[in-house]
Amino acid sequence: MDSLQIANCIDHTLLKAGTTGEMISALCSSAIKHNFHSVCINPSRVQQATEYLSSSKVKVCSVIGFPLGATSTISKLQELEFCILKGATEIDMVINIGYFKDGKLGYVSNEISKIVKNAPGNIIKAIIETALLNNDEIIKVSKLVEDSGAHFVKTSTGYSKPGATTKIINLIRNSVNSEMGIKASGGINSLKQVKELLLAGANRIGTSSGINIMNELPRN
Numbered sequence: 604m605d606s607l608q609i610a611n612c613i614d615h616t617l618l619k620a621g622t623t624g625e626m627i628s629a630l631c632s633s634a635i636k637h638n639f640h641s642v643c644i645n646p647s648r649v650q651q652a653t654e655y656l657s658s659s660k661v662k663v664c665s666v667i668g669f670p671l672g673a674t675s676t677i678s679k680l681q682e683l684e685f686c687i688l689k690g691a692t693e694i695d696m697v698i699n700i701g702y703f704k705d706g707k708l709g710y711v712s713n714e715i716s717k718i719v720k721n722a723p724g725n726i727i728k729a730i731i732e733t734a735l736l737n738n739d740e741i742i743k744v745s746k747l748v749e750d751s752g753a754h755f756v757k758t759s760t761g762y763s764k765p766g767a768t769t770k771i772i773n774l775i776r777n778s779v780n781s782e783m784g785i786k787a788s789g790g791i792n793s794l795k796q797v798k799e800l801l802l803a804g805a806n807r808i809g810t811s812s813g814i815n816i817m818n819e820l821p822r823n
Contacts, residue, residue, distance in 0.1 A: 609797060609798075612806065612808050614786070614808065615633065615640075615643065616811045617630045617642070617643070617644055618669070618670075618811075624648075627648045627651050627655070628651075631655040637814065641661060641662035641664040641693055642661060642663060643665070643809060646666070649691045653690025653691070664694070665691040666697070667694060668698075669697050669760060671700075672697030672700050672701075679696060680721060683718055683721055692724075693725065693728070694722060694725055695809075696715070696729055697730045700731070708747060712751045716751045719752040726755070727752075728755035729757060730788075731745065733759060733771050734789075745775045749783050755786045757786040758772070759788045763789075767789050767790065767805070769802075772804050785805045786806070786809055787805040791812065797810075
């Protein structure tokens with residue numbers, strides 16, 4: 604796997620509360636430099652990133668229901684509409700994890716389906732927060748996400764520990780069809796982790812350490 608292939612798997616992420624406009628510009632600049640797949644940012648920064656990246660191949664990804672997933676479906680749909688209006692083409696949504704654990708599978712599935720339906724042409728990744736789930740729950744929710752029409756299962760918000768592991772990625776990969784995307788995220792800060800997670804079955808990597816990871820690659 605060469606450096607470009609690795610870079611093209613990375614969603615270059617900055618979701619901290621104190622993020623400034625200058626930090627977003629730097630994020631976008633480094634995403635262009637390293638050929639990252641996207642920048643992943645909060646909704647209020649989507650327009651800035653869209654304008655900065657307008658002449659590049661880097662996509663704009665944003666989040667809804669982040670980081671708890673406990674807001675109403677109506678709120679998530681409003682966030683979705685805003686993000687798309689401002690230029691996002693990929694959306695990472697947090698499912699209602701508490702409702703899933705309550706057994707309200709219909710609610711969770713319906714919410715995901717509504718997000719997908721209201722974002723035609725956009726990539727939807729459903730964050731399941733694996734740190735809060737046991738193995739059986741991870742298998743069940745991964746299948747639910749797939750059946751609900753989302754394009755990716757995403758492991759983590761980064762707020763609950765641990766984040767992505769090869770064991771979890773293997774578990775998800777064996778639970779869904781080979782065409783289903785898997786985004787590994789949470790605590791990924793080394794090239795070794797990235798390679799292991801991709802080999803385990805991940806298609807996308809969410810990390811705020813993308814520059815450091817690329818700097819680990821051998822120079823040509």
